[in-house]
Every structure is written in structure tokens, then in C-alpha cells.
Amino acid sequence: MPTNIDLKALSQLPDSKGHFGPYGGRFVSETLMAALKQLEETYEKLWRDPAFQEEFDRDLAHYVGRPSPLYFAKHLTDKVGGAKIYLKREDLNHTGAHKVNNTIGQALLAKYTGKPRVIAETGAGQHGVASATVAARMGLECQVYMGAEDVQRQALNVYRMKLLGAEVIAVESGTRTLKDAMNEAMRDWVTNVDDTFYIIGTAAGPHPYPKLVRDFQCIIGREARQQCLDQTGRLPDALVACVGGGSNAIGLFHPFIEDENVKMYGVEAGGYGVETGHHAAPLSAGAPGVLHGNRTYLMSDEAGQIVGTHSVSAGLDYPGVGPEHSFLKDTGRAEYVDATDEEAMDAFRILTRVEGIMPALESSHAVAYAMKLAKEMDKDQTIVVNLSGRGDKDIHTVAQIDGINI
Amino acid sequence: MSRISSSFEKLNAEGRKALIPYVTAGDCSPEVTVPLLHALVEAGADIIELGVPFSDPMADGPVIQLACERALAHGVRLSDVLDMVSEFRKTDAETPLVLMGYLNPVEIMGYENFAKNASEAGVDGVLTVDLPPEESDEFNQIMQAQGIDTIYLMAPTTEEERVKYICENGSGYLYYVSVKGVTGSSALDVQSVSDKLDIVRKYTDLPVGVGFGIKDAESASSVAEVADGVIVGSVLVNKIAELVKDKAQIAPQVSAIIKDMRTAMDS
Numbered sequence: 001m002p003t004n005i006d007l008k009a010l011s012q013l014p015d016s017k018g019h020f021g022p023y024g025g026r027f028v029s030e031t032l033m034a035a036l037k038q039l040e041e042t043y044e045k046l047w048r049d050p051a052f053q054e055e056f057d058r059d060l061a062h063y064v065g066r067p068s069p070l071y072f073a074k075h076l077t078d079k080v081g082g083a084k085i086y087l088k089r090e091d092l093n094h095t096g097a098h099k100v101n102n103t104i105g106q107a108l109l110a111k112y113t114g115k116p117r118v119i120a121e122t123g124a125g126q127h128g129v130a131s132a133t134v135a136a137r138m139g140l141e142c143q144v145y146m147g148a149e150d151v152q153r154q155a156l157n158v159y160r161m162k163l164l165g166a167e168v169i170a171v172e173s174g175t176r177t178l179k180d181a182m183n184e185a186m187r188d189w190v191t192n193v194d195d196t197f198y199i200i201g202t203a204a205g206p207h208p209y210p211k212l213v214r215d216f217q218c219i220i221g222r223e224a225r226q227q228c229l230d231q232t233g234r235l236p237d238a239l240v241a242c243v244g245g246g247s248n249a250i251g252l253f254h255p256f257i258e259d260e261n262v263k264m265y266g267v268e269a270g271g272y273g274v275e276t277g278h279h280a281a282p283l284s285a286g287a288p289g290v291l292h293g294n295r296t297y298l299m300s301d302e303a304g305q306i307v308g309t310h311s312v313s314a315g316l317d318y319p320g321v322g323p324e325h326s327f328l329k330d331t332g333r334a335e336y337v338d339a340t341d342e343e344a345m346d347a348f349r350i351l352t353r354v355e356g357i358m359p360a361l362e363s364s365h366a367v368a369y370a371m372k373l374a375k376e377m378d379k380d381q382t383i384v385v386n387l388s389g390r391g392d393k394d395i396h397t398v399a400q401i402d403g404i405n406i
Numbered sequence: 407m408s409r410i411s412s413s414f415e416k417l418n419a420e421g422r423k424a425l426i427p428y429v430t431a432g433d434c435s436p437e438v439t440v441p442l443l444h445a446l447v448e449a450g451a452d453i454i455e456l457g458v459p460f461s462d463p464m465a466d467g468p469v470i471q472l473a474c475e476r477a478l479a480h481g482v483r484l485s486d487v488l489d490m491v492s493e494f495r496k497t498d499a500e501t502p503l504v505l506m507g508y509l510n511p512v513e514i515m516g517y518e519n520f521a522k523n524a525s526e527a528g529v530d531g532v533l534t535v536d537l538p539p540e541e542s543d544e545f546n547q548i549m550q551a552q553g554i555d556t557i558y559l560m561a562p563t564t565e566e567e568r569v570k571y572i573c574e575n576g577s578g579y580l581y582y583v584s585v586k587g588v589t590g591s592s593a594l595d596v597q598s599v600s601d602k603l604d605i606v607r608k609y610t611d612l613p614v615g616v617g618f619g620i621k622d623a624e625s626a627s628s629v630a631e632v633a634d635g636v637i638v639g640s641v642l643v644n645k646i647a648e649l650v651k652d653k654a655q656i657a658p659q660v661s662a663i664i665k666d667m668r669t670a671m672d673s
């Protein structure tokens with residue numbers, strides 16, 4: 001890590017315009033500018049309001065089931081042979097992933113701003129389920145945009161959302177995946193901005209979304225930091241998290257930014273291999289550009305068109321990434337690597353068999369890289385892996401890869 | 407004086423309003439575009455907004471999304487759009503041409519490169535949908551150094567303080583989006599447009615064009631009563647979509663819509 005960066009200043013970003021260095025900002029059409037400004041003002045006020053904080057904390061404790069455990073994966077550690085691997089068990093949250101930390105927070109914002117309708121985009125369906133869940137609980141109307149391809153890949157979650165009372169809208173435009181769902185959600189919001197709250201599912205999009213999603217997800221890192229101190233007597237040597245839009249990763253990383261000896265590794269989807277071009281790894285293989293309201297690393301071609309991505313996991317199948325990760329990459333504070341479909345599948349099987357924990361395919365990318373990393377580290381060092389979600393939603397995909405029809 | 411300013415000045419002197427058609431470059435194939443632009447001018451267009459196709463047109467409705475997809479199926483890039491502008495300029499040195507699109511293709515070409523290439527091709531203005539003035543200090547400077555106007559959007563949700571701010575940053579003309587929604591949205595309400603324009607005019611002498619929701623000669627002429635320019639897009643693009651199998655009909659039939667609007671606006 002470069003020694004000349006001011007970590008305290010880094011951890012206090014974004015600036016007042018939502019910039020993380022050259023990244024972030026607010027690149028949207030004019031119709032949304034007023035809504036974003038209002039959201040920013042509301043958020044800044046409520047986030048400092050003890051009553052809001054108390055309600056948020058109470059929901060996280062009694063509805064989500066926090067704190068989530070930090071589990072020492074002894075059997076995985078023994079099998080790999082190297083650093084001790086700890087799993088931050090976001091898979092044990094209500095609805096089965098970290099996504100709910102953010103939807104609880106944003107649904108509270110919707111409630112405080114008096115909007116009766118919420119919309120969301122979803123890839124794997126986890127954010128859609130988490131949005132539909134909080135909408136059901138708060139009596140809000142909910143529509144979820146989902147790429148038509150993902151509707152097929154994640155049929156189980158589609159049905160879960162329907163049971164929860166949400167309407168799932170299959171998006172047929174473009175590549176029919178997460179990016180197109182986000183386009184469509186933005187179009188809906190532009191049209192219905194007066195009565196609708198847009199619950200963005202990751203730490204990306206126009207300011208203030210990258211900041212507020214991060215703030216809601218930072219509970220992961222704050223807990224993990226304390227749990228690690230309690231269990232091992234010191235801070236971890238490395239953090240590992242998968243990166244789609246980057247919300248589970250930034251939630252784990254951010255509270256450690258000033259702990260300069262804690263290394264951070266964000267694991268992108270390597271798909272068939274970054275060298276094949278069929279992947280979803282903008283930080284590893286893309287370049288800065290502008291999409292979905294923020295400047296960030298993107299996968300676009302030489303003419304600036306966004307290119308199709310590939311990953312076995314729908315939740316990582318996105319050509320952009322949250323702007324804070326782009327700046328953490330440029331400053332060298334975090335390192336971004338990738339795991340291929342095959343490596344993630346192997347990790348899925350290994351963790352399932354040796355620990356009896358079935359990870360989401362997204363989280364399996366983090367496990368895959370952590371296994372590699374652990375081998376290169378000493379036995380007395382520790383790695384904290386964010387197990388961002390559970391794998392139940394992916395059983396169909398895994399069975400299909402195994403040639404089994406359920 | 408820029409082509410855009412002199413065009414509005416001339417119209418003003420004649421007591422007429424600007425008619426500004428939008429089409430997506432390369433829709434439904436690249437060779438259609440330049441002849442179509444000439445036909446639009448012939449039919450009475452004063453300024454042309456030429457859409458640069460983008461893979462993720464977030465602010466557009468289904469009609470223009472599909473136009474982008476048709477153009478992209480032919481691999482139409484920003485550099486190809488600039489070539490079309492050069493081609494158009496060979497026989498039309500007067501009609502102002504504005505590129506309308508999204509920021510990423512411009513970012514990837516680089517602001518300096520884009521400004522230089524666009525100016526050489528004969529582009530007069532740029533309207534970048536996802537680039538509000540807050541993010542565009544550098545962009546404005548570079549465009550203005552090449553004599554290219556930067557046109558900004560205003561919307562029903564734009565509050566008065568921001569109207570002022572946008573007026574200070576824009577040049578050429580201002581584009582008032584008449585409805586909350588994406589392109590191709592439902593009909594507009596002329597009275598509320600008129601009220602908003604009264605506010606805008608407190609802060610600027612720039613001409614104000616109104617777009618979104620103008621569907622026919624009647625809506626064009628009622629908007630012309632209150633605005634300096636009438637911007638028409640989806641209805642033209644829809645017509646192109648109907649004629650993908652009969653490309654020879656695109657220029658005559660699309661320009662016929664403009665001709666009707668022109669007649670209604672001038673009478």
C-alpha cells in the first residue's frame with residue numbers, strides 16, 4: 001500500500017458533491033436532480049437523528065437478527081492449510097443476505113419522507129426479496145425490476161417476491177440483466193418521482209446512494225472488527241469480499257480503512273476468465289466512465305458502449321461498480337482480484353462439504369479467493385471473509401451445472 | 407455569432423418559432439440518416455437534434471431505446487455520427503446541428519478530442535442528458551473553446567433557484583422537458599409549461615425549446631404559442647420504426663410530419 005495517502009481523509013469521503021476523488025457524483029437527467037437533493041437532505045438529517053438510529057438499530061437486532069456471527073471456519077482452514085479463515089455470517093440474516101441491512105435503512109427513509117410506493121432493481125433477486133420484505137412489513141406498494149434472463153436464472157426468488165406481495169417486472173431491453181433492470185427502475189423513478197422511493201440495491205448510482213448504502217452496510221464491518229478483537233485479541237490481517245456493485249464489500253471494508261495494516265481484497269466475477277473477455281470485472285479489466293449516475297470503472301468498448309457481462313452468479317453480473325471502490329483501487333488502499341465461475345463453483349462445493357455452510361454463488365467468489373490467499377499467509381494470521389449470502393437461491397443453477405433437473 | 411443564435415435571431419425577426427426534430431443517428435441503418443436530415447430541413451426544420459446511440463439510454467422511453475438498438479445493430483459509434491455530420495455539412499452550411507446523447511461515449515473519446523472532432527465536423531451544440539451543470543465545469547470550458555454550445559435540460563421538478571443556476575451555465579438554447587417522465591411520455595399541459603417558462607425567462611434571454619409529449623401538428627402549434635422552439639422526437643422515431651422494411655419511404659414520410667407541424671405553427 002502506498003504510504004503517502006491520508007487514510008483519515010479517505011475514510012471521510014465522499015465530499016459534498018458525492019465525489020470520491022474523480023469518481024462518484026451525480027450524473028442523471030434533470031428530472032431526478034430535485035429528488036436526489038431532497039433525498040440527500042433527508043438522509044443527512046435523519047442519519048444524525050438519534051430516534052432514526054434507534055429505530056434502525058432495533059430493526060437490525062430484532063427483525064434482521066443482528067449481530068451476525070463471526071465464525072472461525074476451522075475445517076476450511078485445516079483443509080487449505082495457512083491463515084485462519086473467519087466467516088462473517090451475513091447469510092444468517094433474515095432473507096438470507098446482507099442486502100436487508102440496506103433495505104431496512106432505505107425503507108425507513110421512505111417512511112420518513114412519506115412515499116407510499118417503493119421500487120427496486122435486482123440481479124440475483126436477493127435485493128428484490130429484501131425490498132419486498134420490508135415493503136410488506138411497512139405496507140408499501142413494491143415493484144421490482146429484474147432482467148428477463150435473471151428472472152429465469154432465479155425463479156425461486158421471483159416467486160418469493162410475489163408471495164411477499166411485490167410485482168416483479170421482467171426487463172426485456174438490452175442484455176436483459178441487472179444493468180437493464182437498473183435503467184428501467186430509473187425510468188420508472190423519473191416518471192413517478194412524486195410518490196415513489198427508489199431503493200437502490202448496491203453502493204452505486206447517483207449521490208447520495210453510494211454513501212447511504214455504504215453507511216447502512218457498515219454495520220457488517222463494525223461488528224466484524226469488534227468480534228475479531230474479542231475472539232482473536234487483534235485485528236484481522238486481511239478482509240475478503242465479493243464485488244458486484246460493491247455493497248457487501250464496502251460495508252466490510254469501510255470501518256477498517258484507517259487500520260492500515262488490514263489488507264482488503266475485493267473479488268470480482270472472473271466469469272470464463274478475465275482473458276476471455278467474458279467476465280464482470282470492471283475494476284480488474286475495465287476503465288473509468290459514466291453509467292447509472294456515477295463516474296466509476298466500467299466495462300465499455302472503445303466507442304463507449306456498455307458491453308455485456310458474464311458471471312455464473314446473477315448478483316455479480318454487472319458492468320459497473322460503486323465509485324468508492326474505484327477510488328480505493330486508485331489509491332491502493334484496497335486490491336481488486338477475480339475468481340472465475342469454476343473457482344467459485346469449487347469453493348461452493350468445498351465450503352458446503354467441510355463446514356456444512358452453503359454459500360451464495362456471489363459469496364463463493366470471496367471464499368475462492370480467500371482459499372488462495374490463506375495458502376500464501378502464515379498460520380497465525382487471520383482472514384475475515386464476508387459470507388454475503390446463503391446458497392439456497394442457487395441450488396437450481398448448481399443442479400443444472402451438474403446436469404440434474406430438479 | 408453561432409449558427410444556433412443566428413437561427414433564433416432570424417426566426418425572431420420573422421415572428422416565427424423554431425421547429426426542432428430529433429432523430430437517432432443510424433436508425434434504422436446508417437445510410438438513411440443524412441438524406442433524412444436534408445429532407446427534414448426541406449420540410450421546415452430550423453435546427454436538428456441528432457441522437458447519438460447509446461447502449462443504456464436511461465432517460466429514454468421504449469421508442470428511442472429501440473432506435474438506439476437498431477443503430478447499434480449496425481455498429482454506429484460516436485465517430486460515425488460525426489462523419490454523418492460532416493457529410494450533411496457538405497451541402498448544408500446553415501442549419502444548426504445539436505448532438506444529443508449520453509456522457510460515456512464522450513468520456514471514452516475524451517472531452518478534448520470530442521470537442522475538436524465535433525467542431526471540425528460542423529456540430530453546433532451538445533446536449534448530454536446525464537451531465538447536469540454541477541458536473542460540467544471542465545466540459546463547458548472545453549466545448550466553448552471550440553465554439554460549441556452546451557445545452558441543458560430543465561424539468562417540471564427544477565426549482566427556481568436551480569433554474570437560475572442552469573440558465574447561467576447554458577448556451578445556445580435551453581431545453582424544457584415538459585413532463586415528468588422519459589421520452590415518449592404522455593401529452594403535456596401547455597398552461598403549466600407556460601407558467602414555468604415565465605419563471606425561466608426571469609433569468610435568461612436564451613431561447614427556450616420545449617420537448618417531450620409533442621405528438622402532432624396541434625400540440626406543436628399550441629406549444630409554439632408559449633415557447634421559442636418546439637422539439638419533436640418520439641413521433642418521428644416511431645414512424646422510422648414502422649418503415650424499417652421500406653427505407654425509401656423514411657425521408658418522405660418522416661419529413662411529412664414535420665411539414666404538417668411547420669404549417670400549423672406558422673399559420
Ligand SMILES: Cc1ncc(COP(=O)(O)O)c(C=O)c1O
Pocket residue numbers: 097098099123124125126127201202203242243244245246247248249314315316360362363388389390
Ligand atoms: C449474496 C450476494 N452477495 C453479493 C451480491 C453482490 O452485490 P454487492 O456487490 O452490492 O454486495 C449480491 C447481489 O445480488 C448477493 O445477492
